[in-house]
Amino acid sequence: xxxxxxxxxxxxxxxxxxxxxxxxxxxxxxxxxxxxxxxxxxxxxxxxxxxxxxxxxxxxxxxxxxxxxxxxxxxxxxxxxxxxxxxxxxxxxxxxxxxxxxxxxxxxxxxxxxxxxxxxxxxxxxxxxxxxxxxxxxxxxxxxxxxxxxxxxxxxxxxxxxxxxxxxxxxxxxxxxxxxxxxxxxxxxxxxxxxxxxxxxxxxxxxxxxxxxxxxxxxxxxxxxxxxxxxxxxxxxxxxxxxxxxxxxxxxxxxxxxxxxxxxxxxxx
Amino acid sequence: xxxxxxxxxxxxxxxxxxxxxxxxxxxxxxxxxxxxxxxxxxxxxxxxxxxxxxxxxxxxxxxxxxxxxxxxxxxxxxxxxxxxxxxxxxxxxxxxxxxxxxxxxxxxxxxxxxxxxxxxxxxxxxxxxxxxxxxxxxxxxxxxxxxxxxxxxxxxxxxxxxxxxxxxxxxxxxxxxxxxxxxxxxxxxxxxxxxxxxxxxxxxxxxxxxxxxxxxxxxxxxxxxxxxxxxxxxxxxxxxxxxxxxxxxxxxxxxxxxxxxxxxxxxxxxxxxxxxxxxxxxxxxxxxxxxxxxxxxxxxxxxxxxxxxxxxxxxxxxxxxxxxxxxxxxxxxxxxxxxxxxxxxxxx
Amino acid sequence: xxxxxxxxxxxxxxxxxxxxxxxxxxxxxxxxxxxxxxxxxxxxxxxxxxxxxxxxxxxxxxxxxxxxxxxxxxxxxxxxxxxxxxxxxxxxxxxxxxxxxxxxxxxxxxxxxxxxxxxxxxxxxxxxxxxxxxxxxxxxxxxxxxxxxxxxxxxxxxxxxxxxxxxxxxxxxxxxxxxxxxxxxxxxxxxxxxxxxxxxxxxxxxxxxxxxxxxxxxxxxxxxxxxxxxxxxxxxxxxxxxxxxxxxxxxxx
Numbered sequence: 103x104x105x106x107x108x109x110x111x112x113x114x115x116x117x118x119x120x121x122x123x124x125x126x127x128x129x130x131x132x133x134x135x136x137x138x139x140x141x142x143x144x145x146x147x148x149x150x151x152x153x154x155x156x157x158x159x160x161x162x163x164x165x166x167x168x169x170x171x172x173x174x175x176x177x178x179x180x181x182x183x184x185x186x187x188x189x190x191x192x193x194x195x196x197x198x199x200x201x202x203x204x205x206x207x208x209x210x211x212x213x214x215x216x217x218x219x220x221x222x223x224x225x226x227x228x229x230x231x232x233x234x235x236x237x238x239x240x241x242x243x244x245x246x247x248x249x250x251x252x253x254x255x256x257x258x259x260x261x262x263x264x265x266x267x268x269x270x271x272x273x274x275x276x277x278x279x280x281x282x283x284x285x286x287x288x289x290x291x292x293x294x295x296x297x298x299x300x301x302x303x304x305x306x307x308x309x310x311x312x313x314x315x316x317x318x319x320x321x322x323x324x325x326x327x328x329x330x331x332x333x334x335x336x337x338x339x340x341x342x343x344x345x346x347x348x349x350x351x352x353x354x355x356x357x358x359x360x361x362x363x364x365x366x367x368x369x370x371x
Numbered sequence: 372x373x374x375x376x377x378x379x380x381x382x383x384x385x386x387x388x389x390x391x392x393x394x395x396x397x398x399x400x401x402x403x404x405x406x407x408x409x410x411x412x413x414x415x416x417x418x419x420x421x422x423x424x425x426x427x428x429x430x431x432x433x434x435x436x437x438x439x440x441x442x443x444x445x446x447x448x449x450x451x452x453x454x455x456x457x458x459x460x461x462x463x464x465x466x467x468x469x470x471x472x473x474x475x476x477x478x479x480x481x482x483x484x485x486x487x488x489x490x491x492x493x494x495x496x497x498x499x500x501x502x503x504x505x506x507x508x509x510x511x512x513x514x515x516x517x518x519x520x521x522x523x524x525x526x527x528x529x530x531x532x533x534x535x536x537x538x539x540x541x542x543x544x545x546x547x548x549x550x551x552x553x554x555x556x557x558x559x560x561x562x563x564x565x566x567x568x569x570x571x572x573x574x575x576x577x578x579x580x581x582x583x584x585x586x587x588x589x590x591x592x593x594x595x596x597x598x599x600x601x602x603x604x605x606x607x608x609x610x611x612x613x614x615x616x617x618x619x620x621x622x623x624x625x626x627x628x629x630x631x632x633x634x635x636x637x638x639x640x641x642x643x644x645x646x647x648x649x650x651x652x653x654x655x656x657x658x659x660x661x662x663x664x665x666x667x668x669x670x671x672x673x674x675x676x677x678x679x680x681x682x683x684x685x686x687x688x689x690x691x692x693x694x695x696x697x698x699x700x701x702x703x704x705x706x707x708x709x710x711x712x713x714x715x716x717x718x719x
Numbered sequence: 720x721x722x723x724x725x726x727x728x729x730x731x732x733x734x735x736x737x738x739x740x741x742x743x744x745x746x747x748x749x750x751x752x753x754x755x756x757x758x759x760x761x762x763x764x765x766x767x768x769x770x771x772x773x774x775x776x777x778x779x780x781x782x783x784x785x786x787x788x789x790x791x792x793x794x795x796x797x798x799x800x801x802x803x804x805x806x807x808x809x810x811x812x813x814x815x816x817x818x819x820x821x822x823x824x825x826x827x828x829x830x831x832x833x834x835x836x837x838x839x840x841x842x843x844x845x846x847x848x849x850x851x852x853x854x855x856x857x858x859x860x861x862x863x864x865x866x867x868x869x870x871x872x873x874x875x876x877x878x879x880x881x882x883x884x885x886x887x888x889x890x891x892x893x894x895x896x897x898x899x900x901x902x903x904x905x906x907x908x909x910x911x912x913x914x915x916x917x918x919x920x921x922x923x924x925x926x927x928x929x930x931x932x933x934x935x936x937x938x939x940x941x942x943x944x945x946x947x948x949x950x951x952x953x954x955x956x957x958x959x960x961x962x963x964x965x966x967x968x969x970x971x972x
Contacts, residue, residue, distance in 0.1 A: 104797040105797065105798040105801035107793075107794050107797060107798075108794040108795060108797065108798035108817055108857055108861065109798070109813065109816065109817065111794055111853065111854070111857060112816060112817055112854070115850055115851075115853070115854045116819070117816075118835055119828070119831030119832045119834065122831060122834050122835040123830060123834055126834055175730060175733075178726055178730075179727065179730045182723045182726065186720075186723050195727075197965070198731065199730075199731070199734060201735075201738075201958060202734055202735060202737065202738045202954075204915075204954065204957035204960075204961050205737075205738055205741070205950065205954040205957070206915050206931055206934065206950060206954065207916075207917055207931065208931045208935055208938070209949075209950035209954065212741075212934075212938055212946055212950065213738065213740060213741040213947075215942070216740050216741065216744065216752055216753060216942060216947070217736055217737055219942065221753050221754070222740075222753050223753070223754060226753075226754035226755070251733065254730070254733070254734065255734060269455060269457060271453045271454075272457050272459060274424055274444065274453070274457065275451070275453060275457035275518075276459075276470070276474075277443070278422065278423075278424075278444045278445070278449070278450050279445075279450060279474055279518070279522060280445045280446075280471050280474040281445060281470075282445060285474055293461045294459075294461055308822070308824065309824070312824025312825065312827065313824075314918055315918065319938065329824075329826050332826060332830070333826075336830070336833070336922075342837075345830060346830065349827045349831075352826075353824070356824070357822075
């Protein structure tokens with residue numbers, strides 16, 4: 103009984119809209135409004151139009167590089183905080199590492215556009231050092247940097263959590279049995295923290311591939327990401343069915359990744 | 372295969388507390404040494420220093436004649452059975468036991484054979500494919516032991532390995548540990564706060580308190596003739612009668628006790644008697660020590676524990692363990708005697 | 720050790736760089752928030768305070784965040800209690816259904832709502848934004864409450880019922896106080912999420928907008944110290960809110 107309000111709310115404002123989207127994706131836009139065409143034409147159009155496929159590839163490339171970069175940057179930081187640092191400073195160090203998390207999402211991307219602008223802080227610094235300037239503003243690199251900044255913070259949290267969960271005696275046991283630092287990491291620490299890393303990486307993947315704000319502000323509008331394409335459909339073209347179809351494709355990509363990950367985690371241990 | 376441990380002048384401070392305050396200890400090769408003491412006495416710190424997980428502030432430590440200060444854990448001829456076992460949860464038992472050999476670059480086949488042999492040694496033959504999560508506490512303890520022994524250390528360190536087990540299992544594992552130690556011949560250094568465990572398994576008991584060694588020696592000697600007041604009381608009940616040293620004996624309210632003490636004439640001393648060394652008239656031919664009135668009598672299965680008030684001008688409380696068959700009830704009068712050889716004299 | 724310190728310095732530098740630049744150039748005495756720094760002024764902060772659209776958007780954001788979080792918390796708490804009581808058939812299915820929105824991107828949720836609201840003929844307003852925020856925050860509140868409810872609560876609830884408490888009394892006098900830190904955390908987390916949410920608010924609002932949407936339209940004017948000013952003020956407020964969550968939860972422990 104008590105679960106009913108939440109269930110009804112979820113059904114009406116989440117499940118029903120979702121079904122609506124699925125249905126809409128099979129319709130067509132025409133000059134007179136929406137036509138219940140019941141065809142896969144929108145999905146076919148996605149495959150046929152190079153701009154659409156390119157956006158999907160852009161999205162995948164951006165998302166994958168962000169995920170890899172963020173894990174690579176966050177793991178050592180989480181390690182230093184969770185293992186190398188004296189215990190009483192850990193909370194403080196962790197809190198510091200995620201403070202900028204709480205800048206408004208839109209503002210954070212804007213702030214990066216300031217940093218990376220052609221006459222922004224970085225180029226100002228490079229100029230002072232007498233080094234050549236770099237063109238980072240309005241590019242894919244800017245998008246990746248903006249994303250990586252956000253997800254490095256997120257992953258530091260999740261990786262830290264899986265590192266502190268690991269009993270410290272496991273590392274001592276490995277060392278005791280003759281494993282050097284690298285062997286200990288490879289055979290004990292990494293396999294045991296891998297599930298935590300995988301969950302964080304999936305979160306990164308899912309949030310990153312569905313985000314509109316960061317590529318829109320930092321990407322410069324040249325190589326579009328999938329969410330930007332979705333927004334273009336409803337904005338300039340008022341093509342809700344196409345937007346719906348693209349959203350479904352986006353969702354399927356995330357779901358497939360999730361299923362693959364879940365299967366891998368189950369088989370791996 | 373096995374090696375002696377030599378420790379001299381070892382100290383370790385954590386902030387203002389002295390975890391170890393001048394430890395001198397020699398453990399002969401192949402001995403089963405037990406570090407015994409209350410929590411916080413420094414026994415685990417000492418074990419960590421021997422194992423290479425902590426460094427002393429001052430002092431020397433050598434194993435098999437080789438200086439160990441500054442040598443990392445991985446390169447010491449020691450391995451450790453951790454209190455929480457620290458089994459690798461993502462590896463099978465065979466992989467756990469073979470881990471140390473893998474780190475030494477041994478072939479897969481040799482690792483598998485050795486793992487199987489070690490699992491067999493600890494009574495887990497044929498279970499190498501299981502994961503630690505599928506085991507009971509006692510079984511995990513055995514795997515930890517097998518893993519530590521698989522690399523053939525000279526010294527095996529055990530950090531309260533039986534602490535998490537229930538009493539029955541604990542007694543059983545003590546016997547097995549002792550048997551395994553005898554078989555492999557490796558020097559064992561075992562930490563515990565359970566004095567019964569210590570006496571049951573040790574060749575050498577080291578009683579520690581507040582970062583110092585209070586007594587060290589074979590369990591019988593340490594139990595019967597402890598060299599400090601702390602060691603005397605930590606290993607079990609002890610009657611302590613104060614008095615002045617007169618003619619090599621301690622002049623107590625119950626008369627002169629002990630013999631040929633080395634303590635200086637006229638100094639204050641304690642005559643110590645274990646409760647089971649007091650016996651009642653009718654059960655002994657010894658000369659009577661005192662008559663006493665029973666205040667409390669508790670039946671404890673193997674014996675009857677009596678609390679008595681000595682019949683002297685200053686009432687002295689004595690604890691005596693009499694045979695369970697002895698008839699004794701509160702209020703009864705009792706004549707107690709003691710074998711003079713069983714009296715230990717300690718400085719007061 | 721030195722390598723660790725160097726790496727930390729490098730990463731903290733990377734993490735704080737945009738925030739530092741944002742805050743610094745909000746004081747820029749000039750028209751562009753880029754180097755060189757021309758001097759210190761508060762005029763952009765004043766401009767923010769006297770910008771009625773921004774102030775209205777700020778109020779809208781607070782209202783939407785507070786209201787939607789309250790609704791989400793109520794829905795999530797009741798549902799969590801129903802599922803945790805264990806006497807509900809299909810608890811696993813309900814759990815899955817209620818947490819499903821967590822795995823769908825905000826863009827898709829927003830689009831779906833936009834499409835169905837269109838079909839229903841509902842006009843877009845702050846209310847529709849709030850509806851969207853309830854959708855994304857209910858699973859969160861549900862998960863946090865469900866995690867906090869365990870055997871201790873059930874034992875206490877049984878005792879309360881045994882002593883004659885009615886069901887609503889059990890909930891108000893026993894369950895809720897016992898998991899108050901979790902309720903507080905869920906509410907404040909929801910507020911932060913709603914406060915910062917852009918895409919749903921962007922899709923589902925029309926004339927009255929929330930702060931992130933207003934800032935978005937401000938961005939169209941390009942680089943502007945005024946955006947820096949509102950951005951750093953928002954950051955300060957959010958950071959203080961998070962700090963108070965931390966303190967609230969830590970104190971109660």
